[in-house]
Amino acid sequence: MMKIGIVGGGTSGLLSALALEKMGHDVTVIEKNKVGGLCRSEYIDGYTVDIGVHAITMLNDGPLIRLLKKYAKYIPNFRPYGDYYVRLDKLYSIPISMQEWTSTSIIPNRDKVLVISKMIDLMTSGFSKDTSVYDVIKDMNLSKVSIDFFNTICYFLSGEDMKKTPLWRLFTGAGYIPEDDILPFIYYEDLKINPLKTVLFKKIRGEKIKKILKDGFLYSIKNESKKYLSKFIKRPKYWTQGYPLGGVQSICNSILYSLDRTEIIEGEKVVEISQYREDEKNPGYIIYTQDNSYYCDVVIYSAPSKFLPDITDIPEIQEREDKLRSIKFTKSLTVWIGYDENPLPYLGSEIWIDHPCWATCVTNYDKSLAPPGKHLLGFSFVNTKKKESLSIIENKLNIDIDKAHMIHFQECVPEQASCVVGQYFVYPKIRDDFYVVGTDADPRSMGITRAAYSVEVMLSEFERSLLKK
Ligand SMILES: Cc1cc2nc3c(=O)[nH]c(=O)nc-3n(C[C@H](O)[C@H](O)[C@H](O)COP(=O)(O)OP(=O)(O)OC[C@H]3O[C@@H](n4cnc5c(N)ncnc54)[C@H](O)[C@@H]3O)c2cc1C
Incomplete structure (x- = not known):
């Protein structure tokens, strides 16, 4: 012991x-x-308010459930998360598969064709570990709405804009590249110290890790392109997210x-x-x-x-x-609002692309998080001040903030x-x-x-x- x-x-x-x-x-x-750290909820004026707006990923076969199944006395109840939308003139589903990209109305037709062919090209020819989303997008002459869309997705996947977000993060976030495939490149610096002495070595096998350490990221992307393309063509089995009751x-x-x-x-x-x-x-x-x-x-x-x-x-x-x-870590501002009406009456959440924000109504999953008849709305912003955030929410959802029963701000670092x-x-x-x-x-x-x-x-x-x- x-x-x-x-x-x-x-x-x-x-x-x-x-x-x-x-x-x-x-x-x-x-x-x-x-x-509990960031995995806590606070009681504010009768509302149960999480630290930040949350959706828990990989609930079917991920590490949290594996660890809880093995060691905990019980596993919390999760409700399926629902879908992700973009709010423009109305709500649009975020495209993931090639077919969804073809039919989306979020971005103009010309941009859709360019984006789809670029994705296929990148998956078959490979790209470097340090290629940013911006490196790829800058010469495509995309419209403002497309650029704002990718920029906002980058903020929520990496904590930073498209210039600082690596392309691999976009591809793992969308589910085209399995998370495990990225691991050796990111630990590369530490693995070089002694690759043979890490558990990763066992997982990835000798020959493969030697090639990866020699040829780097490009080798692996090219080699696995068939697998990645098939995940892009079919909708990846990615939607195993949930929100915990309570x-x-x-x-x-x-x-x-x-x-x-x-x-x-x-x-x-x-x-x-x-x-x-x-x-x-x-x-x-x-x-x-x-x-x-x-x-x-x-x-x-x-x-x-x-x-x-x-x-x-x-x-x-x-x-x-x-x-x-x-x-480097990034700060985020979350605003929680207790309100009579529910301007987000669906399971899931939405993003706003002109002022990057992720918005959801958690009482759609669990009514007990708010006093009877009230709704609890959460908004996580990047690069936005408190006062500005309130007027953005008012304008975007056409609600009167003065009628809110509770407003609570949290400034946190979501990931270390x-x-x-x-x-x-x-x-x-x-x-x-x-x-x-x-x-x-x-x-x-x-x-x-x-x-x-x-x-x-x-x-x-x-x-x-x-x-x-
Ligand atoms: C706005 C926002 C949105 C989020 N959205 C999601 C989401 O959708 N899905 C998701 O899975 N996660 C989300 N998260 C993040 C998630 O909650 C955290 O990443 C996770 O809980 C981090 O766990 P951790 O143990 O690594 O770190 P932490 O929870 O930060 O724990 C570290 C602990 O160390 C303590 N500590 C620090 N220094 C010392 C010291 N010197 N001595 C003693 N103690 C110390 C801190 O007080 C803290 O309790 C979000 C977070 C925020 C803020």
Whole structure:
């Protein structure tokens, strides 16, 4: 049995605690605010308000459900998410498959033909890891509505505009390229350090990983083009998204309820992590907060990795100092409104492309999130100020904000690393007894699912290191 100290109690910290406790270890979670992190809901004037507007991805076969099935006492109930729309003069479904692209009225006919042939061309000839969406679009002479459309999709997939969004993110987000296929390229820098010693090596197989490391991204895209094209032609099986009844707090609650022995410390910020023995094989760590110190054999760090070089001087972190510090994250503004009428009366959500915003009515999934007869509307904006956001909502939905029963603002960083060109994602294993989890430790999917992916990689590496002992 190991003594494990987990820094940060968000989705990734709590999922790590759950799995490691069930594997028989003695776990302590140290959280500077409240456990749950961004996977929490707050009670505001009778409304249950999530931190940010959420749709949970990959519910059929993704890492969150795999981990909960294996370790939790129950799995929250999810309602199927519905569809995604763009609001222009009316609502239009977002095109995914080639056929939907052919028939969409969001963009002009000339642009549709150009976009479809460009996608086929890119899938068959390949593109580099650092190709941005803008690199491809800039010479196509597309209309403003098409450019605004792609720009907004980029904001929601990567946290940044099309100049900073890698093309692979658009293709994985649409489901044309499976998330796993992208993994070796993104961890490339860390894999180069020692590719043979990672769980990825086992997953991708020897010959293939050697080719990938030699020829890079282009090789793989070309090689798999048939598979990608068929996903573009048929609608990819991608719509396995849902919203948890009771709000995102329900996911956090299912993990907390399933923990039997884990000690949870809230309201203590970790300020330093140091080794306390000289023994290289068994160093042991002290995790210091402002008030206390905690001894452990293994550290799982789930707070933003960007700040790791400030709090620990272990060489493996200091070697990565520049990369870690350069990790970029994006801020978002969410506005929650409690209202009598429901201007978004359908399952799913919509995006606005002139002022990038993602809007949904969560009481369509669960009426209990609002007082009887009221509706709870959520709007997540990028690059928008509070006051401006309210007038955009009023104009777009033709509602009177003065009649709102509740208005609540949240300014958050949705993921610990935005998915931009050149972004560094740290590989979860730092040492046999020091790991990093969270949305900056895996590039796949989004938010909660991404956090869960990083926990799966950490657990495989941790189990492998135990076998070595
Ligand atoms: C507007 C918005 C929209 C979103 N939409 C979606 C969505 O549609 N789908 C989806 O899946 N996800 C979505 N998310 C993101 C998702 O909620 C998060 O990515 C996920 O919960 C992150 O989990 P995490 O454990 O990696 O990080 P966090 O939840 O950020 O947890 C890290 C924890 O570490 C703590 N911490 C930090 N520093 C220290 C320290 N020094 N000492 C101790 N504790 C520390 C923090 O307080 C925090 O609780 C959205 C988020 C926002 C804000």
